[in-house]
Amino acid sequence: MSLWEYANPVKFLRLSGALLPWLWGGALVCLMVGLTWGFFFTPDDFRQGSTVKIIYLHVPAALIAINAWFMMLVTSLVWLVRRHHVSVLAAKAAAPVGVAMTLITLITGAIWGQPMWGTWWAWDPRLTSFLILFFFYLGYIALWEAIDDPDSAADLTSILCLVGSVFAILSRYAVNFWNQGLHQGASLSLDKKENVADVFYLPLLVCIGGFILLFLALVFYRTGTEIRLRRIRALIARETRIA
Amino acid sequence: MRALLIRDLRLALRSGGGFGLGLTFFLIVIVLVPFSVGPASSLLSRIAPGILWLGALLACLLSLDRLLTVDWEDGALDLLSTSPIPLEGIVSIKALAHWITTGLPLLLVAPLLGVLLHLPVDGFGVLISSLALGTPALSMIGVFGAALTIGIKRGGLLLSLLVLPLYIPTLIFGAEAARRGAQGLEFGTPLLFLAGITGFVLALMPFVAAVVLRLNLR
Amino acid sequence: MRALLIRDLRLALRSGGGFGLGLTFFLIVIVLVPFSVGPASSLLSRIAPGILWLGALLACLLSLDRLLTVDWEDGALDLLSTSPIPLEGIVSIKALAHWITTGLPLLLVAPLLGVLLHLPVDGFGVLISSLALGTPALSMIGVFGAALTIGIKRGGLLLSLLVLPLYIPTLIFGAEAARRGAQGLEFGTPLLFLAGITGFVLALMPFVAAVVLRLNLR
Amino acid sequence: MILTVSNLTVARGGVAILAGINFVMVSGTALVVRGPNGSGKTSLLRTIAGLQPQMSGQITGAEDRIAYAAHSDGLKAAMSVAENLEFWSSVFGGPSIQPALNAFNLNSLASRRAGHLSAGQKRRLGLARLMVTERPLWVLDEPTVSLDAVSVSIFISALESHLANGGMALISTHIDLGLDAEVLDMTPFKDLAANVETSDQAFL
Amino acid sequence: MILTVSNLTVARGGVAILAGINFVMVSGTALVVRGPNGSGKTSLLRTIAGLQPQMSGQITGAEDRIAYAAHSDGLKAAMSVAENLEFWSSVFGGPSIQPALNAFNLNSLASRRAGHLSAGQKRRLGLARLMVTERPLWVLDEPTVSLDAVSVSIFISALESHLANGGMALISTHIDLGLDAEVLDMTPFKDLAANVETSDQAFL
């Protein structure tokens, strides 16, 4: 049996119906465990004090924000090549989640920046490229909203997603060139020396897992909603034709 | 008249989110400023009040273009002008709808963008009050410009050209008040002048705009 | 294709001076800057290259709106798409016409406005070359955005929202080069990157824009 | 009520194209304006509707009584058929839209977006708008364009009941509507216009 | 040359509105498409002109042979009549515009701005455009709208000489053109369409 079977909306609904309780449950457990552990059972950092605990929201949200766009890119490509409706609807469903995650990253970052750098905002490359990503999300969502015909909206937003990705990468390099910045480097690298201490690391991993599950749950749920909306549309179309 | 306002707001909502977009343009212009002048925060905080005012003005301007043109192109304005609503009412409602969809949202996000441009903390209150006082005048003047350029294909740029000089007094006093506020200086006088201009514009412009519209519909 | 270019230029000339207006908008935005940030010449000369780039970008943007919409509304685009000219040709010509009517005039007046903003003398050459290299990319990206938002009433603002993030790399390298030039620093690298981006955009964008246009005409 | 047009001269671009127009219309009658392409029918109707200034002459009894309908119907593509009608109804004081929907057979289309209508359906909606204005004098420029035979007869009966209720109608058309109405031919007025001085006379 | 349409299904908004359309046209013939408002004439013509994708079926012999004309004539108000025609002529390889001006009686209007034409004059210009394309297959959506009787007969004779020169024409209309041509009625195709699954079938 091929994976493409689930490109059929009805099959997909059945699958997501079966998966969703597990995803919601897993997300809830992981987030509760991870956040409680992180917030209450880790020591304060010797330099950053208790503000370091924002990391449990900030880093997972940042990861999801980037990867949601990446997922949209892949599913958009699948739509353009194989024209499976579910695929592009998943992209449509992921966009608002991505934008929310981007906002969470930006807001937690800003809150963190105030004690750490003495400012809410700095034009650091990492921060700046997130701001740009935010605009790409907004444009993508606005284009979906503006076009009536769902199939041409799907085509056009998919192309926007492709072109946007190319330009997002270009912007990333441009921004790096333009300003060197203050932000932390990647600290979850495999090179153990650069990583944050284990006491912070483990709960962070649990939180990241929780966010991933939450993201999946939201995307499955919202894709289901989009499918049902299309279904209502199809039903109305059929009814009015009979009338 | 209520019906017209409701229709305009509804159309703004429907056609790709007229509400969000003026706003987003403002947002993006402000965000582009550091890219163009460089990221140094001292520089940014010095130009912040002025740039925020300029951005608000441009966002207003950009959304003026189709304010009346859309209704003119599909003949709705012809029909409205033969309806019981007086033209003065029509232009006032159009300005109000424009302000609600553009000016008001700008006001609400201006503080956020102030943070991005490192606007000094003291400056926020004055910035908001100056925008609140000034943007209604921008909308009303804009409707006048839109009435002038109705029926001119690609009138968008001509409209900007006509309207921008009219915006200058509002801009000067608004930006001056915001700048003084940010630097902790006295800001009462420019704010007062700004209020005066807005009052004057709101009182007289509807009549002028209606005359222009009547001439243009003929 | 020549016929299309000539027609577009002629229409730009006729319909209230498409040539002059992009330009005048640029001019007015630049003139408004001292009003909004204050007249101190040291401050102005520091932000001059960036503001000139930003102004050029906004002037380009503002004239994009009706680039394809006009032809779409009166059915000319339907007819053109059933004509022997390939869609790739149509979008390229549209971009070229847009550049000639907007980018080129901007380039010519930029030095003048540089004087108004106290741009350091050394900076003029680099500013012009960066604009000359960058504006073609702005026009081509703009046509892509216009193709995406064709048929959306009041698409103007949506167009800005879609296009502005795409403009960021061009703006960064262009403004960076101009800024370095004005401060007497090395400017070769950003200029090179800028040329790279423009080359890339001009080579690939016509095909993408044509695909989008084809989808939208159906 | 009465509409009186006396000695009207209609101009386009400063040049008179129709002159010496005199007629009187009373309640319950229709007047059909005919003439070849470019003879000035549209210009005449727009002048009477007040959308274009006359060069000279008087029009009395038209003010605030006119419902005008031309090729552009002022429909908003993003709003549904019912919403479009409701908007116009509330502008004109809020009569119910149901009679208009019934008369023009639009009930099944009421919730469809105006942008998704066919040419004839759009035109039907544009004509239905006339009914919700509750204005006595309908000024119609080629109202039956794009309409099929059934829709034309629907329109004619709506028009006839409007006349029977004391309304009036001034209609330009190229086809025969089969309506019991007087006909106003543009040709003689066009000839008269040849003798009228242009508004730029002072420069000659 | 031959245009073959086989088993064509035409859809609007994902719902089939016409199905099972089969016909063959050969050089020198015209085909008149008829049907009530909203029956799908415009949609069929747009599909054949390639302005709208078909839901299923084949169209052969249409590619790069079609000159399409609908309500919006693609005229530029700021350019003169002659300039408008010249533009289209040069897009299509530059035939002279004089025959088209003559055929549609536009010589006296040649230097007038297109924006200053009356409805019927505009339409005549839109039809004259067909001649400068030198395309064999004319696809015309209600071409005689706004035309007076004289202009209609001008159009008919232009059409007949196009057919006599080996051209073809596919025309939707509500009025009788008095043309010697086969008629394609939309009603049966509409009934067939009722049984076609929507493109959103997968969602049901």
Ligand code: HEM
């Ligand atoms: C509003 C602004 C901010 C944004 C958009 C932002 C963005 C990001 C992103 C995208 C990551 C993930 C990087 C990765 O895993 O490769 C990240 C991680 C991180 N951020 Fe921020 N950040 C912001 C502000 C801050 C501030 C103010 C601090 C505090 C000093 C901070 C500290 C960190 C740390 C410690 C990490 C973890 C590094 C890692 O695991 O990679 N961030 N941030």
Ligand SMILES: Nc1ncnc2c1ncn2[C@@H]1O[C@H](COP(=O)(O)OP(=O)(O)OP(=O)(O)O)[C@@H](O)[C@H]1O
């Ligand atoms: N803006 C204008 N400036 C100058 N002349 C104009 C203008 N508009 C129309 N005309 C000319 O005025 C004349 C009358 O036009 P009008 O539209 O009133 O004719 P009509 O009787 O409605 O024709 P049709 O049957 O084609 O609609 C035409 O010859 C036309 O070319």
Ligand SMILES: Nc1ncnc2c1ncn2[C@@H]1O[C@H](COP(=O)(O)OP(=O)(O)OP(=O)(O)O)[C@@H](O)[C@H]1O
């Ligand atoms: N964009 C659209 N989306 C959905 N339905 C549409 C759309 N456009 C048209 N329709 C519907 O498709 C049907 C066919 O429309 P079409 O314009 O082809 O009819 P037509 O035969 O040309 O009618 P007319 O004689 O009124 O011009 C109509 O019922 C119309 O409401």
Ligand SMILES: [Mg+2]
């Ligand atoms: Mg007319």
Ligand SMILES: [Mg+2]
């Ligand atoms: Mg039709």
